[in-house]
Amino acid sequence: MSFGNAARGVLLVVLFFVVCLAPAAAAPWLFVTDIHLDPASHHRGPIHLGSDSNVALLDSAIAAMKRVDPHPPVVVIGGDELAHIFDWSRAGATFDFIARRFDAAFPDAQFVLTLGNEDSACGDYETAPHSTFLHDIARSWGPLVNRHGAAPGFATTFPRDGFYTARLPLAHVQAVVIDDVFWSPRYHSCTHDGDPGAATIAELRRALHASSDQHWILLHIPPGIDAYSTAHLVHRLVVVPFLDPLPRELFDGLIADPSAHVTLVLAAHTHKFAYRIAGTAERPVPMLLMPSISPIFGNAPGFLTAQADPDGTLSDIESYAFDGTDWQRMGGFPALGVSRFTGPALADLHKRLAHDDALRKRFEILYEGGGEPEIDERSWMTYWCSATAFSATAFRACDDQGGTSLLTQRGIKAVVVVVAIALVVAMIVAYAVYLRARRRNAGLR
Numbered sequence: 001m002s003f004g005n006a007a008r009g010v011l012l013v014v015l016f017f018v019v020c021l022a023p024a025a026a027a028p029w030l031f032v033t034d035i036h037l038d039p040a041s042h043h044r045g046p047i048h049l050g051s052d053s054n055v056a057l058l059d060s061a062i063a064a065m066k067r068v069d070p071h072p073p074v075v076v077i078g079g080d081e082l083a084h085i086f087d088w089s090r091a092g093a094t095f096d097f098i099a100r101r102f103d104a105a106f107p108d109a110q111f112v113l114t115l116g117n118e119d120s121a122c123g124d125y126e127t128a129p130h131s132t133f134l135h136d137i138a139r140s141w142g143p144l145v146n147r148h149g150a151a152p153g154f155a156t157t158f159p160r161d162g163f164y165t166a167r168l169p170l171a172h173v174q175a176v177v178i179d180d181v182f183w184s185p186r187y188h189s190c191t192h193d194g195d196p197g198a199a200t201i202a203e204l205r206r207a208l209h210a211s212s213d214q215h216w217i218l219l220h221i222p223p224g225i226d227a228y229s230t231a232h233l234v235h236r237l238v239v240v241p242f243l244d245p246l247p248r249e250l251f252d253g254l255i256a257d258p259s260a261h262v263t264l265v266l267a268a269h270t271h272k273f274a275y276r277i278a279g280t281a282e283r284p285v286p287m288l289l290m291p292s293i294s295p296i297f298g299n300a301p302g303f304l305t306a307q308a309d310p311d312g313t314l315s316d317i318e319s320y321a322f323d324g325t326d327w328q329r330m331g332g333f334p335a336l337g338v339s340r341f342t343g344p345a346l347a348d349l350h351k352r353l354a355h356d357d358a359l360r361k362r363f364e365i366l367y368e369g370g371g372e373p374e375i376d377e378r379s380w381m382t383y384w385c386s387a388t389a390f391s392a393t394a395f396r397a398c399d400d401q402g403g404t405s406l407l408t409q410r411g412i413k414a415v416v417v418v419v420a421i422a423l424v425v426a427m428i429v430a431y432a433v434y435l436r437a438r439r440r441n442a443g444l445r
Contacts, residue, residue, distance in 0.1 A: 027071050028316070030109075031304035032061070033078030033220075033268035034292030036118065039094050040087065048301075048324040049371060052083040052294045057301060057322075058098070061293050062105045064320060064327035069305050073169050075102065075109045078268030078290050079116025079220035084124070091121040092136035099140045110169065111144035113137075115162040115179045116220040116269065122190035127162070127181055129189070129196045134159040161196050163203045172213045173263075173312040178204050180219040183247035201250050208260035214312045215262050217255070222267035222276055222289055223248045224390035231379035236401060239392040242269070252390060256280050263312055264341075266290065271297050272374075273304075273319050273332075273366045277346050277388050284343025291319060291369055298372035304332065306341070314341040321369030330366055350387060 041047070041054035053061075065072075081098050082091055102111065117125045121133035128134075138158045145151045145158075151166035158164045162179030181187055182197035189196070208215055221242050229240040241248070255262045255278045262285055265278055271292035279285035291302035300321040306314045316339060318332035336359065337352070338345045353360055364375045367383075375383050385398035395401075 026307065027073060028069050028305040028318075029074040029076065029308050029314075030065055030069055030072045030106075031076045031078070031266070031288070031290045031306065032065070032293065033076075033114075033290040034080040034116070034271055034294050035077075035098065036080055036083045036292070036294035036296065037094055037098060038083035038086070039090060039097065046301075046322065047295060048322065049295045049298055052085075052296050053301070057293065057295075058101060060322065060327070061301060061303060062101060064322075065303060066105050067327075068320060068329075072106060072109050072305075074112060074308070075106055076112045076218065076266060076290075077102075077114065078218070078266065079114040080118045080268065080292075080294075081116070082118045082120075083294075084118060084296065086118070088121050088123065091119075092133055092140075095119075095137050096140040099144060103144055108147075109144075110147045110150050110166070111141065112166055112168075112175050112177065112218060113141050113145055114177055114218045114220050114266075114268070115181065117181045117184065117186070120190075125181060125184055125186040126188060126190045127179060127196075128191045129161045129194070130159065131191070134162065157203075161200060161203075163200060165207050168216070168308075170308055170310060170312050173216065174211065174213045175216045175218055176204060176207045177218045180221050180243065180247075180251070183243045183251075184221060185241070185244050197244075197247055201247060204251075205254060208254055208257075208262065212261060215260065216264045216266060216312075217262055218266045220267065221269045222265075222287065223251055223278070224276060225386045225392070225395045227379075227383045227386040228270070228374065230386075231382040232374075236382065236399070239395050239401070241392060245391070248390065252278065255285050256283070258283065264288070264314065268292070271299050273302065273330075273369060275333075275346055275349075275387060276390075277343060277350060278390070279343060281347075284347050286314075286341050286343050286346050288314070288317070288341065291321070295322075295371065298368070298374070300369035300371035302330070302369040309340070315339055317341055319366060319369065321371075323370060328370070330369060331362075332366065335362055335366065350384075353384060 036052040037058055038052045038054055043054050046057035046060045047054050081095055120127045138155050142155050145154050151164055154164045164177050166175045168175055178200050182200050223243055226240040226242050230236060254260050265287040268290045270289055273291040274289040276287035277284050278287050290304055293301050295301045302319055302321040304317055304319050306317040309315050316334060319330040320327050321330050336349055338349050381399050385395055389395040389398040
């Protein structure tokens with residue numbers, strides 16, 4: 001054998017070991033939320049825009065997920081499995097139906113399930129702690145959530161108030177799942193059982209300080225300002241918050257506390273692809289807002305895939321959206337110049353969005369998944385500020401609205417104008433009454 005042939009043989013052996021024995025890249029994780037399934041829908045094809053999901057859209061979404069990510073190690077579901085208009089007597093059965101659909105598609109995946117405001121057996125924002133409904137969900141979803149022994153406490157703590165912790169298949173990374181619907185100003189319990197909001201804060205604090213692991217917090221409603229309601233429903237007359245001020249402040253404080261080791265927050269509720277930056281300027285914590293399957297708010301149905309790096313950082317977050325015919329890859333955060341989803345990377349993106357019109361247009365398309373446009377030049381600052389300003393005071397300072405409490409400067413002017421008009425009308429009415437009384441008295445003489 002010549003030296004050249006021997007060298008080629010050695011090279012082939014080396015290549016064999018490199019290709020066949022090197023560890024394969026880990027499969028991406030799936031991120032799904034706001035399914036809002038309406039089991040009573042009789043529409044045969046997948047719903048596209050303007051309605052909640054039907055079974056055909058759910059099946060289409062799961063099939064698309066399986067095509068792009070056949071064997072995800074983890075599937076995150078961010079809450080609001082039930083439709084906005086719902087027969088609450090079917091709540092438990094619908095949750096069970098969704099669990100069976102996902103389990104059949106991804107029988108080896110670990111699921112991380114979060115509750116949303118629609119996830120109740122008695123009404124929107126009416127989750128009842130210790131309810132039969134929560135016990136039913138724990139039974140149907142327990143095998144998926146506790147797969148590989150990841151969440152041994154799920155069956156005990158979840159039926160109480162939706163809280164549990166789960167070990168993720170990453171070294172020293174733990175998921176802490178809470179139901180923050182209890183912190184919403186719209187929340188009211190159909191059983192009036194104690195103060196679940198305070199209990200949730202206490203559970204979260206204990207879980208974050210119980211270990212030195214990195215913590216991912218999963219919740220449905222993001223802390224901060226509701227940009228859509230503020231910009232389009234009340235036309236920036238008032239600042240509309242998602243959560244009550246006290247629990248939101250306590251939550252923000254826990255994220256910012258270095259001893260809590262919070263490295264990522266996952267939220268949903270807005271139905272849109274977006275981000276928030278929590279924590280502090282010195283230690284920014286990334287927050288990912290997942291797009292919804294339901295297209296009821298004009299957004300295209302969507303879901304995300306992401307690599308979970310060994311250090312606990314998400315990278316290559318890609319979005320997929322349904323255009324009415326097929327599921328399309330939209331580009332995700334790499335299209336915005338963010339490969340690794342970290343606080344500093346988001347802070348840099350946030351600065352670039354303020355000055356780069358082309359980047360802003362790209363973000364707006366991702367935000368809607370290619371659906372009906374919601375962000376325009378007049379409302380852009382409201383959306384931009386909501387990514388970092390979580391309190392009404394901070395938001396008004398960012399959006400240059402001034403004002404006091406939840407009123408903006410524009411709102412105060414509107415109130416002043418309304419009050420002035422009311423005073424003028426009152427004076428005119430009073431003068432008319434005075435003249436009428438005077439004429440009546442003159443006639444009596």
